Every structure is written in C-alpha cells, then in structure tokens.
Amino acid sequence: MELIHEFLEDFYKTYGSFIPLSRGDVLDHLRQKLKSDLSAWMVFISKEVDRYQVVITAAHLPCFTVTHNRHMLTLDDLTTLDSQNWVNDQVINMYGELIMEAVNHKAHFFNTFFYNQLATRGYEGVKRWTKNVDLFSKTLLLIPIHLESHWSLVSVDLVSYSIHFYDSQGLVFQQAMESILHYITTEAKEKQHAAFQRGWVLMTNRWMPQQKNDGDCGVFLLEYCKCLALRRPLRFSQQHMPKIRKRIYKELCECKLTQ
Structure with missing residues (x-):
C-alpha cells in the first residue's frame, strides 16, 4: 500500500x-x-x-498553477481538459507554445484572439502581432478559428504555398481561408517577400478525424496542430479523446510535448 x-x-x-x-x-x-x-x-x-x-x-487544497514563459495556467484552466468540458483559451495558447518549442519554432502558432482581431479590424488591427516574428522563415503557420462555440483550424504551408481548413464537424468556412490568404499576401508585401505574394492554393480537408459530441472540438484542434507540426498523419478518432485529454494535461504540467 x-x-x-x-x-x-x-x-x-x-x-x-x-x-x-x-x-x-x-x-x-x-x-x-x-x-x-x-x-x-x-x-x-x-x-x-x-x-x-x-x-x-x-x-489538500493547493493553489496549483503552471507557468511557462508568458503563460500561466490555474487548476480551473486545466480542469477544462476533464471529461467533455470545452477547453479554454489559456490551455490552447500554452499548448501552442509547446508545439512551437517542440519543432524549434519552425511552426508558428497564432494566439486564439488573432483571427477575431483580423476579422473585425483587418490587417492594420494585427499588423504589430508579428513585430518580432518573421513568418516567412517558418514552414507552417497554425491559426485557431473560433466561431461562436466551435473551434476550427486554418494552417498555412509555406513550403507548398497552400492554405488548409480543418474542422472536426466537417464544416467549411471559406471566408476564414480567404481572410488568412489576404493577411499572408499583405504581410508578404509589408515585409518585402515578393515570392509569397502570389501562387497560393486554398484547400479544404474533408477526410479527417471527426468528433461525435459537442465538447471535444478544442481537443481535436490541438491534436490537429500537434500532428501537423510534427508531420504526422491524423490517425486518431473520437474514442481516443479521453486518453488525449489526459496526455495534454500532463504535457502542459511538464511544459513539453511527449513525442
């Protein structure tokens, strides 16, 4: 015992x-x-x-927190990974940080508030978000999209000049891809990267893991991001969600991804 x-x-x-x-x-x-x-x-x-x-x-009633770089998670934040809870922004943003570190920052994960700012204020509203980041030195951009009560993902492959949409309910949001395309080409013009101002292809990925409930879209988002950044196939399903939630919780507390 x-x-x-x-x-x-x-x-x-x-x-x-x-x-x-x-x-x-x-x-x-x-x-x-x-x-x-x-x-x-x-x-x-x-x-x-x-x-x-x-x-x-x-x-024990500990005041438990996890801090990593500029991120801090409380136990309330981590509890959003329990059962079928909706994961919150703090969990998503810190996990995005761990993804970037796992691939030596060859991928860039945008804050969960980026897209809404872009959608409401246009390029000028997010122009300074990359003041200290050269997006065009990356191979992959990961952009969470929050639509009312649902998470989707737009990824930008800077090697193949392709923009992809991932959604765990099979939804298609063409406007999000077009907004990101406009952002990328405008950013390329501002930063004087002529090669990235044209030649882009928009792609919707319909055959991908799908959720079977109303609570796991954020977890699907994070698993899409991890697999894409690590160049792994999307081989998971709804039945893997309880195990994935536990793994993500541990990775956040340990401040590193398990490979």
Whole structure:
C-alpha cells in the first residue's frame, strides 16, 4: 500500500489533481518497483487507489498553477481538459507554445484572439502581432478559428504555398481561408517577400478525424496542430479523446510535448 500512496501523493503534487490519472499509470509504477505479476492483486489495487485518492483530495487544497514563459495556467484552466468540458483559451495558447518549442519554432502558432482581431479590424488591427516574428522563415503557420462555440483550424504551408481548413464537424468556412490568404499576401508585401505574394492554393480537408459530441472540438484542434507540426498523419478518432485529454494535461504540467 505504501508504494501506491507514495505514487498518488507525488502525482497529485505534480499535476494538481487526478484528472490525468489512469489505472495504467499506477500499475506501470508498481510493476516497475515490484517487478512481478500483479494480476491477482488488481481488485485490491483498484480499491486502494480509489480510497486514497479521496483521502488526498480531502486533505489538500493547493493553489496549483503552471507557468511557462508568458503563460500561466490555474487548476480551473486545466480542469477544462476533464471529461467533455470545452477547453479554454489559456490551455490552447500554452499548448501552442509547446508545439512551437517542440519543432524549434519552425511552426508558428497564432494566439486564439488573432483571427477575431483580423476579422473585425483587418490587417492594420494585427499588423504589430508579428513585430518580432518573421513568418516567412517558418514552414507552417497554425491559426485557431473560433466561431461562436466551435473551434476550427486554418494552417498555412509555406513550403507548398497552400492554405488548409480543418474542422472536426466537417464544416467549411471559406471566408476564414480567404481572410488568412489576404493577411499572408499583405504581410508578404509589408515585409518585402515578393515570392509569397502570389501562387497560393486554398484547400479544404474533408477526410479527417471527426468528433461525435459537442465538447471535444478544442481537443481535436490541438491534436490537429500537434500532428501537423510534427508531420504526422491524423490517425486518431473520437474514442481516443479521453486518453488525449489526459496526455495534454500532463504535457502542459511538464511544459513539453511527449513525442
């Protein structure tokens, strides 16, 4: 029991809650420590984990925060990754930062407020957002699009001169792609990158992982971004969402992506 208690206490201190905990985490720890078959003890272990989780949660009320560069997440922010909650802007923006770091800033992730600012105020409203960023030294731009209560993604491939739209409900928002195209060509003109002022193709990706509920669009957005930045195929589905939510929670607390 002591091994279980120690593990759970350390886990709670590291992640601020048991939201990202899975039974596999506990079993892997015990197998590593005991180096034996635990099959006969599964029922006992599960009951003890459940019991001691309640004990720890009742005894600790930490003011848990995660800080990384200019980002700060509270436990309330991280709790948006629980169950089928809608993930909030703070979670999305910090995860975007971790994506950029994972690829040595060859990809650029735009703040979640960028597109709304662009849509309402035009290029002049976001002109200074790239004051310290050379977009045209990147290979990929990732732009979250928030439409009322739903997240979509526009990606800009600066190698193939293509702009793509990703949506986990199969929606198509042509205006968003056209707005981003206008932004990119205007930015290219302002920064004197003639090669990026023409030759662009707009593409809607219809065959992609789709959500089956109303709460996971933000998680799909983040997984699209991670896969695209790491140049991986989009091989996940609705059934993977609980596991992906737990993984994202851990990555945010550890301030790095798991490869």
